[in-house]
Amino acid sequence: xxxxxxxxxLVVASTFPASAGDGTPAFVRDLALEEAEAxxxxxxxxxxxxxxxxxxxxxxxxxxxxxxxxxWEALAHGAILENLRAxxxxxxxxxxxxxxxxxxxxxxxxxxxxxAVHVHWIVPQGIVVRSLAGRVPMLVTTLGGDLYALNGGVMxxxxxxxxxxxxxxxxxxxxxxxxxxxxxxxxxxxSVEPMGADIGASSVDRVPRAPGEPLRLxxxxxxxxxxxxxxxxxxxxxxxxxxxLTVVGDGPLRATLEAQARGLPxxxxxxxxxxxxxxxxxxxxxxxxxxVIARNGDQDGLPVALLEAMLAGCAVVVSDLPGLADVAVDxxxxxxxxxxxxxxxxxxxxxxxxxxxxxxxGGAAPAAAERFAMPAVGxxxxxxxxxxxxxxx
Numbered sequence: 001x002x003x004x005x006x007x008x009x010l011v012v013a014s015t016f017p018a019s020a021g022d023g024t025p026a027f028v029r030d031l032a033l034e035e036a037e038a039x040x041x042x043x044x045x046x047x048x049x050x051x052x053x054x055x056x057x058x059x060x061x062x063x064x065x066x067x068x069x070x071x072w073e074a075l076a077h078g079a080i081l082e083n084l085r086a087x088x089x090x091x092x093x094x095x096x097x098x099x100x101x102x103x104x105x106x107x108x109x110x111x112x113x114x115x116a117v118h119v120h121w122i123v124p125q126g127i128v129v130r131s132l133a134g135r136v137p138m139l140v141t142t143l144g145g146d147l148y149a150l151n152g153g154v155m156x157x158x159x160x161x162x163x164x165x166x167x168x169x170x171x172x173x174x175x176x177x178x179x180x181x182x183x184x185x186x187x188x189x190x191s192v193e194p195m196g197a198d199i200g201a202s203s204v205d206r207v208p209r210a211p212g213e214p215l216r217l218x219x220x221x222x223x224x225x226x227x228x229x230x231x232x233x234x235x236x237x238x239x240x241x242x243x244x245l246t247v248v249g250d251g252p253l254r255a256t257l258e259a260q261a262r263g264l265p266x267x268x269x270x271x272x273x274x275x276x277x278x279x280x281x282x283x284x285x286x287x288x289x290x291x292v293i294a295r296n297g298d299q300d301g302l303p304v305a306l307l308e309a310m311l312a313g314c315a316v317v318v319s320d321l322p323g324l325a326d327v328a329v330d331x332x333x334x335x336x337x338x339x340x341x342x343x344x345x346x347x348x349x350x351x352x353x354x355x356x357x358x359x360x361x362g363g364a365a366p367a368a369a370e371r372f373a374m375p376a377v378g379x380x381x382x383x384x385x386x387x388x389x390x391x392x393x
Contacts, residue, residue, distance in 0.1 A: 010118070012118070013121070020274075023273045027195040030198060034381065039116075046064065072093075120141050141171075141193075173323030216246070227249075244265040247267065293338065303324070307372045315358045317348065320335050
C-alpha cells in the first residue's frame with residue numbers, strides 16, 4: 001500500500017509494555033504491530049514506570065499520558081479491576097485516570113485525525129472514546145473482565161451506550177458475543193476474534209522429560225481469583241509424588257498462594273519476559289488453565305498464554321468455561337469442570353500415569369491453535385478495520 005495513502009488508526013488501551021519483552025502482557029502491542037502493516041498507528045496508553053512519554057516502537061508511535069503524581073501512580077500498572085480489588089485506596093485515582101485519558105484522547109483525535117479507532121476494553125477506554133469519536137468508526141475489543149464484571153444497573157447502561165455506538169465489536173468467545181448483543185451491539189457487527197498468540201515460543205526446541213522426572217506442570221497468568229490457582233493448588237495437595245508445578249506471573253494474590261503451596265513442589269517465578277516464558281513452555285509437559293468465575297463475575301475470555309502454550313506443543317488442561325473449552329477440538333485439550341479440585345486432581349493423576357496421553361494432547365495442540373496465531377489474527381483485524389474505514393468514507 002502507498003504509504004502516502006495509508007489510513008490512520010488510533011489504538012486506545014490500558015495495558016501495554018514499558019519495553020518489548022518486559023513481561024507485561026503484550027497482546028495489544030503485538031496486534032497493533034500487525035495493524036501497522038496497513039495503517040499509520042498511534043497507540044495511546046497510561047503512563048507506567050520506566051516508560052518513555054512518547055516513543056517509536058517499531059512501526060508504532062506510542063504516547064503515554066500521566067494521570068496521577070508519579071510517586072503514587074499505580075492504577076494502570078497491571079489489571080485495573082484487580083488493582084482496585086487489591087487496594088481500595090486506588091479508587092482515588094479513577095477520576096483522574098478518566099480525566100487524563102479524556103484529555104489525551106481529545107488531543108490525539110485533533111492532532112492525529114484518525115480514520116478509525118481501535119478501543120481495547122469497554123471500560124474505561126470505550127467510555128472515553130465514545131464521547132469523542134464523533135463520526136470516526138470505532139472498533140471495540142472486549143477481553144472479558146470489563147464485560148463479565150461491572151454489571152450493576154448504571155454500568156450496564158454505560159456499556160450499552162458504548163456498544164450501541166460501536167461500528168464493530170470483537171469478543172473472545174461465543175458467550176461474550178451473545179452478551180454484547182444483549183447490551184445493544186449490532187449483531188452484524190459482532191465477531192468472535194480472540195487476541196493473537198505470539199508464535200515465538202513455537203520456535204524454541206522442546207526439552208524432553210528425563211526418565212523418572214516428575215510430570216512438569218506450568219501455569220501462566222496474573223495471580224488473581226479468576227485464574228483458579230487456588231483450585232489447582234488444592235487439587236495438587238491431594239496427589240502423591242510424580243509432579244512439579246511452575247507458576248509464571250504476579251499479582252495481588254501471590255503471597256496468599258505461596259502460603260497455600262508451602263511444602264509442595266511448586267515454584268513461583270513471578271513475571272517473566274517473552275524469551276524466558278518461551279523457555280518455560282519448552283520445558284513444560286502440561287499447561288493448566290483452571291479458570292473460575294470470580295466473586296465479582298469476572299472470568300477469562302480466552303487467555304493468550306493458553307494459546308501460546310498450545311502453539312509451543314504443550315498438552316493443556318482447561319476449565320469448561322466458554323472460550324477455554326473451545327480449544328478442545330480434535331483431542332487438543334483435556335477439559336475439567338471449573339472450580340472442581342477433585343476432578344482436576346483426577347485428570348492430572350491420569351496424565352502422570354499416561355505419557356502417551358500427554359504426547360497425544362501436545363501433538364494435537366499446535367494445529368488446534370494455529371488459527372489464533374498472531375499473523376492470522378492480525379490479518380483478520382486489518383481486514384475488519386479497513387472495511388470500517390471504507391464504509392466510513
